[in-house]
Amino acid sequence: MSLTAGELSAIMPLLIPALGACLLPIASLDSDQATVKWIRAAMFFIALFALTGGFFYLTRLWASGAQPSFGALHMDRLAQFGGIFVLVAAALAVLQLWDHLHQEGWVKGETLSLLLFSVTGMILFAATGNLILLFLGLELLSLPLYALTATVRMREKALEGGMKYFLTGAVASAFFLMGSVLLYGATGSLDIGVIGARLAQGAVDPIALVGAALLLLGFLFKMSVVPFHQWTPDVYDAAPHPIAGFMSVATKGVAVLALLRVMGMGLSLSAVAVPMREAMAILAVLSLVLGNLAALAQTNIKRMLAYSSISHAGYLLLGFVAGTSNAYAGILFYLLAYLAMNMGAFGMLSAFGLVGDEVSFEQLKGLGWKRPGLGIAVSLCMFSLAGLPPLAGFYGKYMIFKELILTGHVSMAVVGVLASLVSVYYYLGVPVALFMEKPSEFAEREAAERPAVLAPLAGATVLVCGILVLVLGLMPGTVLNAFARPASQEVLRNLP
């Protein structure tokens, strides 16, 4: 059996990170990995090398305009978008991990290897319409994440969080599989395009309806949409900060992309699409309300960010409710904005050197004046998350709300803007702590005794995120037309 060049180029984006993931355990075999600096450096170098390699391969593929496929694996524009998205998020996370794991005193090669395996799964997940491959991708991305959540295992919360994630995630995967089986039973195909075409003929088949609902549940669980969100705060709290950021961005992102492929492309014409869309509308509103209200009450920054990520899942779902070509392009733009602002928000925790089980607003007090560049970048990310113009997050919301209003869902848009009004309050908590409050005397004394925290790599990622938030906000049209629109074209081609 031999591969053609086209087939090879379709699976290369998966092979590169997978190869890196296999190399890493060899590099970290040395039991001295925690003590010898160059071994640690080599591990991180391999991880970054694999990620940038994949990134350059995909960007060249994007630039060439080729859309190769290998069996049911389609490395089309949407998949390339997803791959680049995941690789960038992972690269930022790896840079942050270098500082964070050193602060925790827990530098292990396995962490990076698991991360790369998860990246491989994510790229696969976003690149196929075959239910079996989707399930494989889902598992390949999930299993390493369960382990990554618990990776710093001397921390009390880590194991608990990892276990919670594993148990709930396994149930969601089982539902996803069940849904695939039911759809196969109803239509006799595993390909979502064929399934959609068969369902489009005739009335709603109850078995297909249940199958589609269970499939949707699997996606919504990964997006942490209410009511499948309960794991989110505990897991983010347990995971190392960069991993939590990576999960919130990349997992949610590929789940959205896969949902776009399944709902927008596959099932959009069939009769099951209507109840699915109604369900998504209700769940979007629930996520907005619950996510934002719960985030208001948090004193722990990571839990606040976790609830905020639930509310962002709600905004993204609103785009599906609108369901127009512009809305889908808007969703992709939103994801780009979310990548920049949320990696910046989680990166801040590593950059300021916050460790331990509880990272509270208390620990941020007055830090903005000590490191103004970082403080400004973090504030930009927060304002963008809150959706204040002229930053990236505003345009993401703008594009989605506009389509909602144009398709007649004005009341949902009103709920959306009111939810983002509430969110302003808790996002402002960060700049308030950074710039407007003085550290307590105890904290000052403690800070004087310890050596100053310098996290150059994590700090640099936060700065990059801050700049990205600004750039995306200043030229939203360019970015939309260059990336989001071509990628969503795949989906649009099959829209009525």
Next chain:
Amino acid sequence: MITAWINSHLLSFIVFAPLLWGLALLPLSERQAPLAKLLGLLGSTGILVIAAIQLLHLPADPMGQVYVERFPWFTAVGVPVDYHLAVDGLNLWLVLLTTFLLPVTLLGTWNSIPKRAGAAVALFLMLETGMLGALVAQDLLLFYLFWEAMLLPMYFLIGVWGGDERKYAATKFILFTLSGSLLWLVALLFLAGRAGSFAPGVMAQAVAALPPATQSILFLAFALAFAIKVPLFPLHTWLPDAHTQAPTGGSVILAGVLLKLGSYGFLRFALPMFPDSAARYAELLAVLSVLAIVYGALVAMVQTDIKKLVAYSSVSHMGFIMLGIASMTVLGTQGAMLQMLNHGISTGALFLLVGMLYDRAHTRRIADFGGVALKMPVFTAFFLVVTLSSIGLPLTNGFVGEFLILNGTYTSGFAWGRALACVATLGVLLSAVYMLWMVKRVFWGPANEREDSGTAHLHEDLNAREIAVMLPIVVLIFWMGIHPQTFLGQSERQVGQMLSLSRAPHGPGFALSAEVK
């Protein structure tokens, strides 16, 4: 070459130069704070000079827009957004007021910012970009962006350099403003979807095609956002908190320009775009304005803190401006235009003066003073002039504005017009009561002999810098009082044209001057 470029991009230059200048000042360290202040002052003065030289060249009665810059900005998502800036009769003087108040504020509060002055100066300059941009933007989405961009610098100015309750006040400020503007954004997007454009003229045509109930809802969404900013009674509660907690400079800019953008929004967008709804709700607006006038005055009367008194007087004065706009007569609207400038200058000056007093005495309680005139005669003289202008004494600016507004309301033809004008006149009387009573308690009488009193801490009168700040303000107060035509000429025809269209019950919708060509 540079001058040619500046001429063709004058407004972009005036709008964005402060932002870039402010960003350039950010890296300066704490020790270089005096340098930052100096550069900030020079930069903002430069902007003032350029704006004044270029914009005062305008003909006395510009029929259309001048210094237009217009090109499509991003057309990607369905509705195209234009980068469209222009100066016309409605915003000319507000632009000049803004550029004038910036250097005045920076010079006037030179020593009032104890630490991190560089960052504060940078924020003031960024704020200037937001305000000027909102004033000259002719595209509604662009206006919205600048409108929101004003929030953050002011938020930080209040939250970092403010008083003890600063975090509360800053958060209240931003949440109040956003709650209005986010709903307004929904209305805006709805309209943009119907009109396929963010140009006010095109949108007005789309409005005319909508059923009246929808028009009303959209108008109320617009009105809510602007009314919160003004702030109109009963949405005013954020203002006293923001004013008392903000540093002196923040208060000056807040009262001087930020509030005006609310009433400017009514004039520029809400009324011309919704002629029918505006006529329907004009009386409600007028009643709320009169309530604001009387309520603000009564509450100001019982204040024990001078700054809070000025803040409530602001509520009362902004009520006058809104009353003039709601009268929908040329007289009343012209009066409102003038009163916007008056209020910016007089109340801004009052906040500056209160700040100067506070810097010396470290208290603002009225009871802590008494006999200040004996210790600071020059200060007292300035304070008295500004007070009288704020009350609206003839020959000062306040009189002309209030007279035109009351006259316009009386002749407006609305059922309650005359009654409202009478009640509002009561507000003029009340303003004399609370201001003069405060002046009596603070300045006249024997010096307060208590050791911990404010008067005891007053050792020196105004210095040359402070006098230099106050002199141009006093000149303006009298100029506007004696020859108001300088400031009214540019807007007269435009206001008349706007109103002639807006009263028509089912007219073709107000065509903005750009579309008239």
